Amino acid sequence: MRAGYADEAEHMVQQVTTLGMKRVAVMYQDDGFGKAGLIGVEAALAKRGLKLAASAGYERNTDKIEQAVKSIKQADPQAIIMISVNRPTAAFIKRYRESGGGAQLYNISVVDPAELVKLAGLKNAHGLGISQVVPYPFMPNLPVIREYQELLKKHAPGELVNYTSFEQFLGAKVLVEALRRAGPKPTRAKVVKALESMGSYDLGGISVNYSASNRVGSRYVEVTVIGSTGKLLK
Numbered sequence: 188m189r190a191g192y193a194d195e196a197e198h199m200v201q202q203v204t205t206l207g208m209k210r211v212a213v214m215y216q217d218d219g220f221g222k223a224g225l226i227g228v229e230a231a232l233a234k235r236g237l238k239l240a241a242s243a244g245y246e247r248n249t250d251k252i253e254q255a256v257k258s259i260k261q262a263d264p265q266a267i268i269m270i271s272v273n274r275p276t277a278a279f280i281k282r283y284r285e286s287g288g289g290a291q292l293y294n295i296s297v298v299d300p301a302e303l304v305k306l307a308g309l310k311n312a313h314g315l316g317i318s319q320v321v322p323y324p325f326m327p328n329l330p331v332i333r334e335y336q337e338l339l340k341k342h343a344p345g346e347l348v349n350y351t352s353f354e355q356f357l358g359a360k361v362l363v364e365a366l367r368r369a370g371p372k373p374t375r376a377k378v379v380k381a382l383e384s385m386g387s388y389d390l391g392g393i394s395v396n397y398s399a400s401n402r403v404g405s406r407y408v409e410v411t412v413i414g415s416t417g418k419l420l421k
Contacts, residue, residue, distance in 0.1 A: 191403065192220075195295045195318040196227030196268065198408040200235070202316070203266045208291065210240040212264035214255050214279055216271050217244030224270030224295060240264040245271070250278040260288050269294040277306030284311040293410070296320050296350070304417040315413045322393060322407065323421050324353035331357070331391030360390050361404065 203211055213228050215221035225242060232238060241262030243255035252275050259267060260283065267283075267290045269276055276298050283292075284307075293316040304312045325348055327333040335356045339346055346352070361382075366373050368381035385397040395404040414420040 191227075192224045192270070192295060193227035193230065194406050194408050195320065196224055197231045199268055199293050199295075199316070199318055199410060200228060200231035202410055203268075203291070203293070204235055204237070206291075208265035209237055210262070210264045210266070211237070212241040212243075212259045212262055212267045212290070213239060214252070214259060214267060214269045214271060215242065215244050216247055216275070218247045221247075221270045224268075228268050228270075245275050245279075250275040252279040252282060255279060256282045256286060256288070259283070260286060264290050266291045266293065271298075273298050273302045274306065277303050277312075280315065281307040281311050292316065293318070299351075300411075300413050300419050301417070304413065309415075309417050312413050312417070313415055316410045317413070317419070318408055318410050319350055320405070320408055321350060321354045321357060322409070323411070323419075324348050324350060325419070329392030331360075331393050334391060357390055357393065357395075361385075361388070361395060364388060 200211065211228070211232060213225050215225045221244060229239060241259050241264060243258040245252045245255050256279060269279060269292065271279065271294065276294055280292060280303065292314070296318050298317060300317060303315065322329065322332065324332055324335065327336055332353075335353055336348060339348060339352065365378050365381040365385065368385070369377035382397050383399040387394055387396045397404055409421070411419045411421055
């Protein structure tokens with residue numbers, strides 16, 4: 188149901204350019220996942236008449252980012268967008284900051300901020316922008332967030348509120364509604380048909396929209412920042 192990497196790239200580039208930064212680099216995992224994000228950033232920059240200052244990949248399932256750090260630092264970008272998972276992201280942040288790199292850093296929603304702080308150190312991770320594809324789950328300002336927090340407390344006491352479980356909770360609500368609409372004897376075909384005919388559906392202050400030609404559901408994206416205490420801030 189989530190926005191795609193292209194949507195996340197568009198939102199980050201929009202934020203970067205709104206802040207007046209035009210020299211943007213990308214550090215990416217050198218596979219289909221990373222290249223999809225790289226293409227998204229390039230397309231978002233092209234819409235604004237800009238080109239990448241630099242791009243550098245790293246080998247999948249490793250944290251060998253030394254060459255990526257060197258290549259990107261030489262380009263002297265104002266912002267670096269990372270399309271990468273936890274361990275190589277943390278390795279890049281740590282090495283880049285400790286080598287004197289001062290660009291604003293961003294990553295897409297696949298990373299865990301607590302893990303990044305643990306691996307890279309708070310001093311290095313502080314200020315990292317992370318795109319998110321669901322609203323901020325730590326503040327109960329929407330009915331669905333209150334429901335999520337109450338159910339988490341009731342059924343999983345001790346589990347911390349986080350983006351991952353909140354996104355899964357929203358996905359489960361969509362599936363339950365599709366099962367309800369599919370009738371008393373749901374089949375795969377009936378559930379798919381129910382989803383494709385769902386249209387706009389309010390989950391409790393957050394709406395999704397599905398049709399036969401739209402299976403994304405939501406294109407919501409916002410950027411959060413790792414604060415001085417390691418907590419995510421809006």
